[in-house]
Amino acid sequence: MAIREFDFEREPTVSIVKKILTDAIKMKATDIHFDPHPDRLVIRFRNNGELTEYTNTPDNVKLNIITRVKIIAGMNITDSILPQTGTINLEVDGKSHSMQVSTLPILDGEKVVVHISNYARNLKNIDRIGMEQEDIDKIKNLIKEKQGVILVTGTNGSGKTTTTYALLKELNKPDMNIISIEDPIKMPLEGVNQVQVAPDKGVTYKTLLRNIESQDLNVLAINELVDDETTRSALRLSTTGRLVISTLNTKTVFQTVDTLLNMNVENYLLGDNLIGIISQRLVKKLCPNCRSKKEATEYEKTVIKKITGQDVKEIYYPEGCEECKEGYLGQSPISEVIPITPELRDAISNNRDREYIRKILYQDNDTILKDGFKKVISGDTSFSEVIRITDIKTDFAPEEENIKQYILGNGEKEFVDDTKAPREDIKLENEQLKKMNEDLTKGPAITEPKSETNKAKEETKTSSTKEVKETKKEEITKEEVKKEEKPTTEPKAEAIVEPVTVSTEEKEDKVENPTVPEESAVEEVKEEPKEEVDLFDKLNLDSDDDDDFSYGDSYSII
Numbered sequence: 383m384a385i386r387e388f389d390f391e392r393e394p395t396v397s398i399v400k401k402i403l404t405d406a407i408k409m410k411a412t413d414i415h416f417d418p419h420p421d422r423l424v425i426r427f428r429n430n431g432e433l434t435e436y437t438n439t440p441d442n443v444k445l446n447i448i449t450r451v452k453i454i455a456g457m458n459i460t461d462s463i464l465p466q467t468g469t470i471n472l473e474v475d476g477k478s479h480s481m482q483v484s485t486l487p488i489l490d491g492e493k494v495v496v497h498i499s500n501y502a503r504n505l506k507n508i509d510r511i512g513m514e515q516e517d518i519d520k521i522k523n524l525i526k527e528k529q530g531v532i533l534v535t536g537t538n539g540s541g542k543t544t545t546t547y548a549l550l551k552e553l554n555k556p557d558m559n560i561i562s563i564e565d566p567i568k569m570p571l572e573g574v575n576q577v578q579v580a581p582d583k584g585v586t587y588k589t590l591l592r593n594i595e596s597q598d599l600n601v602l603a604i605n606e607l608v609d610d611e612t613t614r615s616a617l618r619l620s621t622t623g624r625l626v627i628s629t630l631n632t633k634t635v636f637q638t639v640d641t642l643l644n645m646n647v648e649n650y651l652l653g654d655n656l657i658g659i660i661s662q663r664l665v666k667k668l669c670p671n672c673r674s675k676k677e678a679t680e681y682e683k684t685v686i687k688k689i690t691g692q693d694v695k696e697i698y699y700p701e702g703c704e705e706c707k708e709g710y711l712g713q714s715p716i717s718e719v720i721p722i723t724p725e726l727r728d729a730i731s732n733n734r735d736r737e738y739i740r741k742i743l744y745q746d747n748d749t750i751l752k753d754g755f756k757k758v759i760s761g762d763t764s765f766s767e768v769i770r771i772t773d774i775k776t777d778f779a780p781e782e783e784n785i786k787q788y789i790l791g792n793g794e795k796e797f798v799d800d801t802k803a804p805r806e807d808i809k810l811e812n813e814q815l816k817k818m819n820e821d822l823t824k825g826p827a828i829t830e831p832k833s834e835t836n837k838a839k840e841e842t843k844t845s846s847t848k849e850v851k852e853t854k855k856e857e858i859t860k861e862e863v864k865k866e867e868k869p870t871t872e873p874k875a876e877a878i879v880e881p882v883t884v885s886t887e888e889k890e891d892k893v894e895n896p897t898v899p900e901e902s903a904v905e906e907v908k909e910e911p912k913e914e915v916d917l918f919d920k921l922n923l924d925s926d927d928d929d930d931f932s933y934g935d936s937y938s939i940i
């Protein structure tokens with residue numbers, strides 16, 4: 383259902399394209415998609431993370447519209463074979479808007495995506511990015527440090543850029559020399575020396591980092607730690623009285639540390655220089671005009687209790703009104719902000735056992751899920767939103783296996799029939815519920831030992847079971863971990879994996895292609911982030927943008 387109709391017979395293309403761009407800005411869209419179909423062009427806007435149809439054009443104007451967009455983006459209109467990128471700068475209501483445009487030749491023509499950066503909207507003070515006060519305070523303390531590395535992490539579209547710019551804005555004082563290496567420069571920051579990476583002209587991260595030392599800088603921002611070498615250079619630069627801010631594409635702080643430790647970078651450099659890691663994801667905010675408070679279901683109460691430790695009776699649900707879209711208005715980050723303590727520093731420098739590192743990371747800091755469910759309790763977002771962005775593979779510690787299974791089990795009914803194996807965990811669900819209320823810290827025997835064997839690592843969504851064995855992780859030597867992970871209950875693992883993997887063939891295919899097959903179980907745990915990405919690609923999951931895989935998208939949870 384199109385939002386806007388044009389008179390394509392009479393109105394000139396120039397005017398139509400301008401209206402499309404202007405409408406997108408006024409409607410606060412973040413992206414415009416021009417999708418060629420065999421007989422028409424469909425134009426969609428992304429708002430609050432969701433794509434909806436804006437208009438569609440008859441076939442005879444399809445090419446004109448695409449060509450016009452390419453012209454104003456400074457692209458070569460005679461070339462429709464190669465992907466191109468360009469920029470559009472447009473002023474609307476006195477505000478300047480920068481748009482990054484990219485084309486992709488597809489079967490029915492050229493697909494064009496316009497990404498809109500709204501300076502006014504994106505450039506926020508740290509107090510206004512939507513994090514909990516506790517996290518904001520931690521961030522403010524981190525940037526008081528004169529040297530070290532702060533990482534802002536999250537998948538694409540998780541709001542990393544907004545947070546990074548907010549940090550730079552906070553640091554941007556007359557007595558500071560700030561250099562920001564970007565690719566691309568998303569918005570101008572007055573007082574910050576922004577440098578555009580241009581590999582075709584020889585301006586690479588490598589050359590810039592090599593030459594930047596003589597620039598007498600206080601703060602260096604690097605778009606992303608793109609490779610081991612960039613990471614090492616960034617860490618070295620931070621050893622000599624400079625604050626370095628950069629990003630990594632990871633899902634949790636734990637995964638970030640794990641990823642860093644798997645890089646070809648000296649552990650001591652990491653341990654000595656990392657000062658804090660921020661991890662974030664975006665959830666849709668409940669519309670304050672129409673959200674309604676109702677009695678929470680037993681399922682919701684149990685999940686919230688288990689993750690936040692709080693008893694709730696009622697929570698807010700989306701309704702929908704004139705002001706909002708299906709009960710939601712805007713987005714907000716949920717986050718983990720973890721300053722690197724001496725204990726963590728030591729653990730990182732010594733490349734300690736991952737579960738030991740996980741434990742000390744979260745002993746004084748909320749996990750991203752806990753932050754999310756706190757926002758459910760406060761009515762900022764809904765239970766289903768937090769479930770939607772939950773990543774079953776990365777968000778749970780081994781000892782949280784029971785709650786993970788509980789969350790999984792409740793949403794699985796429709797695919798139980800597809801599985802060949804009996805769902806032991808569903809049989810045990812009632813028992814789980816009882817036990818959960820009895821003892822939240824002691825892992826009940828709800829899970830048969832499942833595996834995180836060499837091959838079936840991606841099945842970490844089902845995850846391992848060494849976890850159920852209390853919290854003696856510190857003592858678990860690498861060898862022990864290996865041994866413990868051997869026992870498998872394939873049927874069960876499959877049952878859980880099934881909904882995600884779609885077909886067993888795909889899964890096996892995946893399993894046969896471990897990137898580093900000879901690695902031990904322990905080393906494998908380190909490889910997890912890469913593996914997950916592969917898995918996503920293999921399974922053709924909807925990884926459009928960024929969004930973490932979330933079962934909430936595919937399966938009803940209530």
Ligand SMILES: [Zn+2]
Nearest residue numbers: 669672703706
């Ligand atoms: Zn509303």
